[in-house]
Amino acid sequence: MERVLKSTVLLLVLLGARPGTASYSSETRCYADQNLYGEWYDFNEYVPNLGLYHFDNTIESIRETGVWMYYDHAEYNTYQSGWVFWATGIDFSGNVPSQYANTATSLRYAGSPYSLNDETWTVYSGESFTGHEVMGNEDAASLGPLGDDVSSIIILGQSAWTFYDGRDFHGTNSVCLYPNFKFNDDSEDRSLHVGLYPTPSHFQISDNNIESIALSRTQGLVLAPSRRLARLDGV
Incomplete structure (x- = not known):
């Protein structure tokens, strides 16, 4: 496992291992x-x-x-x-x-171990959130060992992220992904925004082609959030 911390910035490269920190919220x-x-x-x-x-x-x-x-x-x-x-x-x-x-x-x-609705992205080498993963909460010019090996994506928090098929936020194709589920607990003032993209067909970049990620600046194809509210699924 490779772990990079820059003040509040978190980037985890998880290769079949668990993170070193237990979650405070999940x-x-x-x-x-x-x-x-x-x-x-x-x-x-x-x-x-x-x-x-x-x-x-x-x-x-x-x-x-x-x-x-x-x-x-x-x-x-x-x-x-x-x-x-x-x-x-x-x-x-x-x-x-x-x-x-x-x-x-x-x-x-999925997500940050520190707060339930922190702005994070996680990419997985397998479809349906299987396999190795890389998780971060800031722009990533390269995905390291998972570059060109992304088959599913989860985003948390209220922000959208843009995913590119080239390094350094370039490439032929890009897509802006939003959270597509929202959950609230008014009694404890908690909320959870989630974007679930289990296969490349859900994020419309061909399989194993994502190489960099940036906080959305409305570049590329935009996939608008869904109004669905589903809580349990599987394949």
Whole structure:
């Protein structure tokens, strides 16, 4: 894992590993039975192998805050293809869809470990937020080992980001992506803005072609935010 900190600037390069800092805002409680019953564990950091907790192939329901992904295999399906489902919200709870129940082997969250709605982008080497990842909260002229290897994207916070198919914010194609889901908890004055782009067809740059990212300056193709409100999905 490579980690670069510049005052409040965060750039994480995560190659099948968990970040060194547990999240202060994203958390998931995973239950062994439906309807939030049975044995449970609380997680607020990446777990590449739930077997270490004797909790792999066990999860049937969840209660969570943030953006969490649950994977069929260890290491976030990096080395073996399989299903993944994700859930998003503030104090969201629900049963795992039947086709995914009792099968999760690893899990992780998206975004900053420091604040729920921090402005961040995360790019993944696999579709549906699988594989290696790079996460940051400022312009990135290069994506290092994930340059030309991006197949899915998650953005958090209220800002849009522009993604380029060349280094240094150049290239033939670019696209401006916005958050497309919003969640509020008025009782605790919390909000969560999320943009989920699980395949290249969702962000309209061909697979494995993104090389740099900048806070949006309205350059390139603009994909407007959706008004949908969905909390649980998977493939």
